[in-house]
Amino acid sequence: MNAVPPLTPDSATPEAAGPAFSPLYRQIKALIVRSLQAGEWKPGEAIPSEMELAARFRVSQGTVRKAIDEMATENLLVRRQGKGTFVATHAEERVQYRFLRLESTDEASAPRSVERLFLDCRRLRAPAEVARALDMKAGETAVQIRRILSFDGTPAVLDEIWLPGALFKGLTAERLSEYRGPLYGLFESEFGVHMVRADERLRAVPAGADEAELLRVPVGTPLLSVERRSFTYGDKVVELRRGLYHTAKHHYRNELS
Incomplete structure (x- = not known):
């Protein structure tokens, strides 16, 4: 994967017009979402491990974990014990009617x-x-x-x-x-x-x-x-x-x- 330049509050978050400061894990979350938008990882596919993402973004593994935890809570990502973290998809049987209440x-x-x-x-x-x-x-x-x-x-x-x-x-x-x-x-x-x-x-x-x-x-x-x-x-x-x-x-x- 291509190296990513060191993060700054202005360059890392896509909400450039918002506050000048954002917590580091939120900046990492914004970069992961940007990769999802660009189609780097498709729905249902595994994303890189926390260790790989930490090396890519030059931050601690704990910061990456906090970003992924929030994305999992928002149903953007799905954690699977022993398998990794995957992009959420409506094609999975257990979530395919997630919006049908x-x-x-x-x-x-x-x-x-x-x-x-x-x-x-x-x-x-x-x-x-x-x-x-x-x-x-x-x-x-x-x-x-x-x-x-x-x-x-x-x-x-x-x-x-x-x-x-x-x-x-x-x-x-x-x-x-x-x-x-x-x-x-x-x-x-x-x-x-x-x-x-x-x-x-x-x-x-x-x-x-x-x-x-x-x-x-x-x-x-x-x-x-x-x-x-x-x-x-x-x-x-x-x-x-x-x-x-x-x-x-x-x-x-x-x-x-």
Whole structure:
């Protein structure tokens, strides 16, 4: 690996416009994130050992460990006992639905299967509110995806997903239907876009005629509306998702700390 010049507060952290000083471990964290952004280590791949990173950045192993601990807490990296530290990926079975918080109200009857039906995938000029949410310029192209998630054959989620067109060239309904893994796994492997965090807004809404037909519920049925913005490295927003959840047999579970 190429040698890295000695760290200084101004050169090490990407937030150059912020405070002049940042703790050393935070500077190391910023450099590791920069390498993730550049694709040096892909999702699912192992990163160098703490000793190797300490030599690369000319700092102590303890400083590197503190940076990696914070990144593991933020789900950017995953530690595996006896194997090393890996870039987090949505392709892993245990985390592939990390952003899907819908759970069965009865643990004994947890869904045995999750089915996805893609209704359409279109490229079009982003509506003004979508462009604003995705930090896009007015008139830029976006990808709109509509799909239904069913648990054990019963529709539970109607999703409308918006993506920046420039990042997802070549994404089609056929490709979505062919892919068997999680949607975010496809975004990682084929488009190099890794979702690392999200924020959400929730409210209750009545089902309109179209939503009621797709979710097989009466018009006016209470639904949970979840609007999510997902971010990649550097806090760049890369997805706007508007989901309608039928929660008659499920609840929306979140953990606060």
